[in-house]
Structures are given as structure tokens and as C-alpha cells.
Amino acid sequence: MAFTLVADNFQERLNNQLITSTDSAKEILVDRTTENRQFLLQIALASANPHNGAPPVMDAVVYNDRPGLLQALDPYFRVALHDTALGIDRLIAFDAHGETLINFETLPATTTISATYITNTRQLHLAQTGLFQSMRQDMPEDPSGFSVGEVQAAILALPSETDSDVSYVILAIPIYGNQSPDEQHQFRGGLIIASQLEHLLEDARTT
Numbered sequence: 001m002a003f004t005l006v007a008d009n010f011q012e013r014l015n016n017q018l019i020t021s022t023d024s025a026k027e028i029l030v031d032r033t034t035e036n037r038q039f040l041l042q043i044a045l046a047s048a049n050p051h052n053g054a055p056p057v058m059d060a061v062v063y064n065d066r067p068g069l070l071q072a073l074d075p076y077f078r079v080a081l082h083d084t085a086l087g088i089d090r091l092i093a094f095d096a097h098g099e100t101l102i103n104f105e106t107l108p109a110t111t112t113i114s115a116t117y118i119t120n121t122r123q124l125h126l127a128q129t130g131l132f133q134s135m136r137q138d139m140p141e142d143p144s145g146f147s148v149g150e151v152q153a154a155i156l157a158l159p160s161e162t163d164s165d166v167s168y169v170i171l172a173i174p175i176y177g178n179q180s181p182d183e184q185h186q187f188r189g190g191l192i193i194a195s196q197l198e199h200l201l202e203d204a205r206t207t
Contacts, residue, residue, distance in 0.1 A: 031085075032085065032086070032087055032195075032200075033153070033171070035085055035086055036086055036087075036088065036171050036193055036195070037151050037171055039076075039080070039086055039088075039193065040151060040171050040173055040191060040193050041148070041151065041173065042076075043057060043073065043076050043091075043191060043193075044057055044058065044148050044173050044175065044190075044191055045057070045058070045148065046072060046076075049071070049072060049075070052071050052075070053071060054068060054071035054072035055068040055071075055072060056072075056146075057069070057072050057073070057191070058146040058147075058148070058175050058177065059146065060072055060093075061093055061095075061101070061175045061188055061189045061190065061191070062146055062175065062177040062178075062179060062188040062189070063179060064095050064101060064189075066101050066102065069093050069101055069102045070102055070119070073091055073093065073102055073104065074104070076091065077091045077104045080193075081106065086193075087195045087199060087200070088106075088193050088194070088195055089105065089106045089168065089194055089195055089196050089199070090103070090104065090105050090106070090120075090158070090168060090192065090193065090194035090195075091104040091191075091192070091193055091194075092104070092124065092191065092192040092193075092194070093189065093190075093191055093192075094124065094126055094189050094190060094191075094192070095188070095189040096186070096187055096188050096189050097127060098124075098125060098126035098127030098128075098129075098132045099123060099124070099125065099126075099127075100123055100124040100126075101189070102119065103119060103120040103122070103124065104119060104120070105119075105120040105160065105161055107161070120160070120161045122159050122161065124158060124159070129154070129156060130154070131152060131154040131156065131170070131172055134152060135149060135152060135172060135174035135187065135190055136174075136187045138150055138152075138174055139176065139185075139186075139187065145177065146175065146176065146177035147175075147176050147177070147185075148173050148174065148175055148176070149173065149174035149175075149176065149190075150173075150174075151171055151172070151173050152171070152172050152173075152174075153169070153170065153171050153172075154169075154170045154172065155167060155168065155169055155170065155197060156168055156170055156194075158194070166196055167196070167197040167198070168194035168195060168196055168197060169194065169195050169196075169197055169200055170192055170193070170194045171192070171193050171194075172190055172191065172192045173190050173191050174187060174189075174190040175187075175188050175189055175190050175191070176188060
């Protein structure tokens with residue numbers, strides 16, 4: 001799983017923090033990445049939810065089904081909010097052009113909004129990032145039906161609902177498929193889970 005960094009100073013900060021952290025802190029960071037990767041795969045491969053009528057997540061991404069994605073992803077983000085082992089701050093679905101379809105974001109305790117999370121209305125434009133370009137090129141060798149690619153990691157600065165830009169450690173998974181039998185199997189978008197970089201560094205410092 002390769003990391004794409006937005007700037008060298010983030011790499012330096014992360015490396016320095018890991019060097020000075022205890023072995024137990026390093027284990028926590030590694031374990032969190034492993035847990036988050038499994039959680040992301042679970043979301044991407046989720047089938048239809050008969051309880052709320054949500055479609056399979058891959059179907060919703062391939063067909064750019066925003067209402068379906070809202071139904072399908074909301075329960076997973078609610079679970080993540082109460083799981084400190086995951087430490088997830090954002091859950092994002094995006095289309096084949098790098099535009100966001102759904103963008104869930106936790107809110108800081110200091111906010112005046114009486115909610116723990118919101119659907120961020122700011123449009124993200126991911127098409128120019130190295131992470132997005134890598135996912136576009138990561139086509140399955142034997143494409144058939146809907147499928148997912150390899151989970152990739154990055155550190156990116158994303159606009160937040162309450163701040164300008166916030167640095168996040170990101171795990172992303174590409175989704176591939178065709179919208180009709182006559183269409184070629186191709187990259188259709190993907191999913192991102194993101195944790196604030198400062199939160200991860202703080203966990204390392206206090207462990």
C-alpha cells in the first residue's frame with residue numbers, strides 16, 4: 001500500500017513523530033491503518049440493505065446514485081463515529097471525474113452546530129491529485145461485473161466545513177464497472193475514509 005504525500009514537510013513530520021514515538025504508539029498507528037483498510041473494504045463490498053432500501057455500494061458509485069449512497073453509507077459512518085479504534089473523520093464517495101457524490105464529515109466539539117456530523121456541501125475536485133490518477137490506472141486484469149481495486153493511501157489537504165484546509169491521512173479504494181452491457185468495464189469512482197493528521201500525531205504523542 002503506497003503513500004502519496006501532499007508535501008515533503010508532512011512526510012518529515014510523520015517520520016519524526018514515528019521516530020520519537022514509543023513502540024506501542026507505532027503499533028497503534030499500524031493497527032489503525034489495518035482496521036481502517038478492512039472497514040473500507042467492508043463498505044465498498046456492502047450488498048443491498050433491506051432495512052433501509054439502500055442499494056449495493058458499488059452499484060451506487062457506478063451509477064452515480066447520490067440518494068442511494070446517502071442511504072448506504074450513513075449507517076457505516078454512524079458506526080465509525082463510535083469506534084475509537086477507527087478514528088475516522090471523513091467518509092467520501094466520488095465519481096469517475098473526481099467530483100464528490102457524498103461527503104460525510106465529523107464536527108469538532110467546539111462547533112455551535114448541534115450535531116456530531118454533517119454532509120459537507122463543498123465540492124471536492126480530486127482529479128488532479130496523484131492518488132486519483134493512480135486509481136484510474138489500477139484496472140483489474142480480468143474485469144467482469146463490478147469490482148474494486150487495491151486500497152491506496154495518501155496524505156491530502158481537503159477543505160473542511162468549519163476550516164479552510166485540513167490535512168488528512170486517507171485510504172481510498174477505486175471501483176470499476178460498466179453502466180450497460182455494451183459499455184467497457186472502466187474506472188467509475190471510489191470511496192475514501194480519512195483521519196485528521198493532527199489527530200493521529202496527537203495519539204502518537206500521548207501514547
